[in-house]
Amino acid sequence: MDNFELCKMKALTLPLLPGVYIMRDKQGQVIYVGKAKKLKNRVSQYFQDTASHSPKTRIMVSKIADFDVITANSEFEALVLECSLIKRHLPRYNILLKDDKGYPYIRLDTAEQYPRITMASRPEEDGAQYFGPFGSRGVTKGIIEALNTMLKLPSCNKKFPRDIGKDRPCLHFHMEQCAGWCLPGKSREMYLDAIAQAKLLLEGKYKTVAAALRTQMLAASDDLNFELAAVLRDKLNAVERLGQKQLVTAGQNRDTDVIGYGCTVDKACFTVLHYIGGDLIHKEYQVFTVPEDPIAAVSTLVAQYYLDRETFPKRILLPFQIGDSEHISRYIGEKSGENVHISVPQRGDNRHLVELSCENAKEEAQRLTDKEAHHLGRVHLLGKKLGIENLHRIEAFDISNLGNSDIVAGMVVFVDGKPRPSEYKKFKIQGIIHADDYESMFQAVTRRLLRYQNGDESFAQLPDLMLIDGGATHVATAKRALDFLQIEIPVFGMVKDDRHRTRALVSPSGEEIRIDNESVIFAFVGAIQEETHRFSINYQKKLRAKRLRYSELDMIAGIGDVRKQQLLRHFKSLAAISEASVEELMIVLPKNAALAVYGHFRNKEEDK
Numbered sequence: 331m332d333n334f335e336l337c338k339m340k341a342l343t344l345p346l347l348p349g350v351y352i353m354r355d356k357q358g359q360v361i362y363v364g365k366a367k368k369l370k371n372r373v374s375q376y377f378q379d380t381a382s383h384s385p386k387t388r389i390m391v392s393k394i395a396d397f398d399v400i401t402a403n404s405e406f407e408a409l410v411l412e413c414s415l416i417k418r419h420l421p422r423y424n425i426l427l428k429d430d431k432g433y434p435y436i437r438l439d440t441a442e443q444y445p446r447i448t449m450a451s452r453p454e455e456d457g458a459q460y461f462g463p464f465g466s467r468g469v470t471k472g473i474i475e476a477l478n479t480m481l482k483l484p485s486c487n488k489k490f491p492r493d494i495g496k497d498r499p500c501l502h503f504h505m506e507q508c509a510g511w512c513l514p515g516k517s518r519e520m521y522l523d524a525i526a527q528a529k530l531l532l533e534g535k536y537k538t539v540a541a542a543l544r545t546q547m548l549a550a551s552d553d554l555n556f557e558l559a560a561v562l563r564d565k566l567n568a569v570e571r572l573g574q575k576q577l578v579t580a581g582q583n584r585d586t587d588v589i590g591y592g593c594t595v596d597k598a599c600f601t602v603l604h605y606i607g608g609d610l611i612h613k614e615y616q617v618f619t620v621p622e623d624p625i626a627a628v629s630t631l632v633a634q635y636y637l638d639r640e641t642f643p644k645r646i647l648l649p650f651q652i653g654d655s656e657h658i659s660r661y662i663g664e665k666s667g668e669n670v671h672i673s674v675p676q677r678g679d680n681r682h683l684v685e686l687s688c689e690n691a692k693e694e695a696q697r698l699t700d701k702e703a704h705h706l707g708r709v710h711l712l713g714k715k716l717g718i719e720n721l722h723r724i725e726a727f728d729i730s731n732l733g734n735s736d737i738v739a740g741m742v743v744f745v746d747g748k749p750r751p752s753e754y755k756k757f758k759i760q761g762i763i764h765a766d767d768y769e770s771m772f773q774a775v776t777r778r779l780l781r782y783q784n785g786d787e788s789f790a791q792l793p794d795l796m797l798i799d800g801g802a803t804h805v806a807t808a809k810r811a812l813d814f815l816q817i818e819i820p821v822f823g824m825v826k827d828d829r830h831r832t833r834a835l836v837s838p839s840g841e842e843i844r845i846d847n848e849s850v851i852f853a854f855v856g857a858i859q860e861e862t863h864r865f866s867i868n869y870q871k872k873l874r875a876k877r878l879r880y881s882e883l884d885m886i887a888g889i890g891d892v893r894k895q896q897l898l899r900h901f902k903s904l905a906a907i908s909e910a911s912v913e914e915l916m917i918v919l920p921k922n923a924a925l926a927v928y929g930h931f932r933n934k935e936e937d938k
Contacts, residue, residue, distance in 0.1 A: 333395045338377035340397070344370040348408045349401040350415060353423075356395040360419040365412040369399050384622040390423045406657045413637045425618055425627050427634040434470045435462035436532060438525070444490035444511070444518070445525050447474050447483065461532040477531065480565060481524040482509040489906075491518075492914070540566055587643040590687025591628050591650075593620050594699045599691035600631045603683070604643070613690065617698045629654045636662055645671040649684050705747030708854040713795075715843065715851055716835070718820055721794045722746055725778075726824075726862040727808070728799035729759075729770045730870040737762060738873060739774035740866025743793075744858060755789075756869045768807045771798065775811040783815065796821040797855070799862055802840040809838035824859045832856045883907075886930045888923045897927070907931075 333356075346368045353362040366372030376383075376391050383391065402408040416424050437450040439458035449470050453460040464470040478485045485508065486500050495514040502508040511521055530539050547562035590601040601615040621627035629652035636642065642662050648655065655672045662670040675681040713721030724744040731737040737759040743750040757774045775796075781789035796812075796819050798805045805823035812819055825842065827833040832855050834842045845851045882904055883894045900918045901907045907915075908931040915924035 334377060334391075337394055337397060338374070341370065341374040341377055344373055344399060345401060346370050347401045348403075348405045349399055350408055350411045352398045352400070352415065352419075353390070353394045353421075354396050354398070355393045358395075360415075360421050361393060362390055362421045362423040363412055363415045363419065365405070365408040367405055369401065373397065373399070386423070386622065406660060409633055409654055409657045410637060410661060413633050416634065417638065425621060425630055427616060427631055427638075434464055434467050435460045436464070436470060436474065438529060438532065440525065440529070444521060447477055447525075447528055449474060459529070477528050479507045481528055482507065483521075483524055483528070484508055484511050486512075488512050492909075492911070585644045586647065586683070587645075588647045588683045588687040589628065589632060589649060590684065590689070590691040591624060592688050592690075592692025592695055593624070594692070594695045596620060596702070597695040597699045598624065598627070599695040599698075600628060601687050601691040601694065602635065603687045603690065605683070615691065615694050617694055625650060625652060628652055633658055642666050642668075642670055644668070645673070647680055647684050647687075648672065648674045649688050650674060702746070702748075707747075708850050709747040711848070712851050712854060715845070715848070716795065716820060716822065718795055723791060723793045724795045724797060724858065725793040726797040726799065726858050727771060727774055728859075728862040728866040729767045729774070730863075730866040731759075731765050731770075732870065732874060736870050736873045737765060737770055738866060738870045739770060740862060740869055741774070741778060742858070742862045742865050747854070749861060753788075754865055758873070767800065768803060771800070771804055771807045772811050775808045776814065779811065779815045779817055782817075792817070793819060795819070797835075797858060797862075798823045799859055801825050802836050802838075805836055806838045806840075824855060826859075832859050886926050888926050893919060893923060 348365070348367050349369045350363060350365050351369060351373050352360055353364075355361050364372070376387075376394070380388055380391060400411060402411060416426065420426060435450045435453055437448045437458050437460055439445055439456070441457055449467065450460065462470070464473065475485065477483065484490075485502060488497075490511060494512055494516070497512065499508070499510045499512055503510040503513075509520075509524075510516065527539050543562055543566040547559050547566060550556075550559040550562060586605040588603040588605065590599075590603065592599050592601075596619070597617055598620045599615055599617045601613060603610055604612040604614075616631070618627075628649070632646075632648070632652060633654050636646075636658055642665075651674050659670055659672045673680075675684055709721055709724075713719065722745060726742050726744070727739055729737070729739050739757040739759060741755040741757070743753040745753075755778065757777055759770045759773055762769055762773070778789060782792060796808060798808045798821065800823050802823060805821055808821050812821060822835040822837055822843070824832050825834045825836050827846070831846070832852065833846045834844050835855065836842050845855055883889050883897065889897075896918050897907050897915075898904075901910060907927065910928070912921075912924050912928045915927055918924075919927065
């Protein structure tokens with residue numbers, strides 16, 4: 331009996347209770363998570379009339395080897411559990427909201443002597459305070475820069491109090507964007523007051539900060555200190571702008587979120603427009619493949635969006651009724667302690683807001699559809715130029731070295747015209763003492779293909795086209811590796827002109843195919859070559875930097891591999907280690923080792 335029949339029989343034994351079902355493939359990987367009012371009825375549908383399923387569902391069902399279920403006390407509990415499991419497993423066949431990396435936080439550790447406002451990917455249990463999540467890394471960076479500039483906090487890499495008085499103040503001080511905290515005599519209490527104001531702003535209490543500034547401004551004016559009053563006035567205006575326009579992107583103080591959905595033939599988009607007092611202040615969106623059931627898709631995304639947040643609006647407007655709105659409203663109410671009204675407006679201003687959100691969604695879906703059509707179009711033209719049918723995956727190789735050391739190869743991957751960084755590969759060339767691009771290329775291509783032949787899953791998919799950064803001899807070397815392993819893949823070299831632009835592709839036999847007269851192909855191949863070169867040279871620089879910093883620490887008696895790792899993990903760089911005091915070094919090292927490190931770098935300074 332095959333897996334399909336076994337799963338069908340198992341589904342018929344399930345209870346008529348609410349819960350969550352977890353579909354797994356033959357490797358045991360979770361490929362889909364869903365919830366049900368009645369587990370038996372919902373799960374059984376997958377294994378009944380498969381002809382009525384959508385193509386995507388049929389493919390998913392064909393990969394199910396087994397499934398698990400977790401019963402819940404209510405549909406509400408099933409919804410919360412479903413979102414938690416989706417976030418944990420990121421199943422391939424679920425519609426997934428952006429990873430948390432897309433929604434960063436602001437970190438503030440007030441336990442430090444001189445706290446800094448920094449960006450973090452996610453909250454940690456480290457005693458610091460976290461604010462957010464914010465809409466994007468760009469938005470978060472903008473808020474940090476605005477706070478630092480407005481409150482004249484440092485944005486440099488200096489560490490206080492260690493670096494106070496050690497160097498001249500930087501350009502930010504001279505541009506009046508920083509109070510010059512690195513100068514001797516600056517009050518730490520004033521610094522902490524500025525941090526306290528930043529904390530209030532991040533908590534959304536900008537009216538409190540504004541009121542205090544207004545009182546100080548009026549007092550300065552009464553004392554005829556007009557210069558100070560002008561400074562406070564500018565700061566007050568900055569606080570009000572920041573509070574009303576930027577900080578709300580974290581979810582604080584917004585009164586309305588408007589959900590939108592729109593689609594083209596190929597792409598769909600989910601949008602959230604954030605409003606305060608009728609003013610649109612921020613937009614978030616996510617584009618994905620058109621779902622077979624838009625209502626279920628929007629319901630899933632709304633649940634994922636709000637069940638993973640700490641702050642909420644007062645009301646949420648939807649484009650259509652979703653099945654989980656009552657449960658989502660209950661969850662938000664329990665978490666925030668306030669009622670959140672969820673509705674589907676039918677007319678009036680609220681309906682116009684929903685229509686605007688849906689129009690935004692459709693525009694984003696259309697933009698990505700057009701972009702993907704452009705990517706596919708240039709791949710089609712390249713395939714036609716080279717006589718390759720069904721060209722989808724391209725792998726490109728480049729060799730990088732500095733003299734005879736740190737010889738590396740980089741492999742980049744483009745799929746349907748777009749880079750796939752998660753599949754890029756690095757090769758540290760082995761056994762070659764003197765720089766030899768040809769033998770290095772032979773080794774890199776051979777190792778990549780051997781990993782495929784040995785069943786390495788990360789190398790499981792062969793390319794439809796292999797591109798080599800170099801001329802006829804380089805590509806002939808790659809062809810030699812392919813022939814050695816008896817693998818047939820079209821391979822061409824990318825030849826540059828005297829201005830370092832890709833002018834032609836060259837075959838293993840030396841035949842050149844001109845592309846500089848075809849703008850789309852010329853730009854596409856040029857982009858591949860530049861990306862390949864960037865990736866390989868960055869890897870080479872990283873290895874060189876690592877070798878240099880380790881070689882410096884290797885010269886110090888009593889500093890082995892473990893202590894080197896501890897030092898670099900704590901101080902982040904060799905420069906910071908070299909500037910550290912004995913007391914700071916003793917945080918990581920025993921006293922004798924700390925004295926050895928301190929003495930090594932001080933002796934170097936005296937020898938200069």
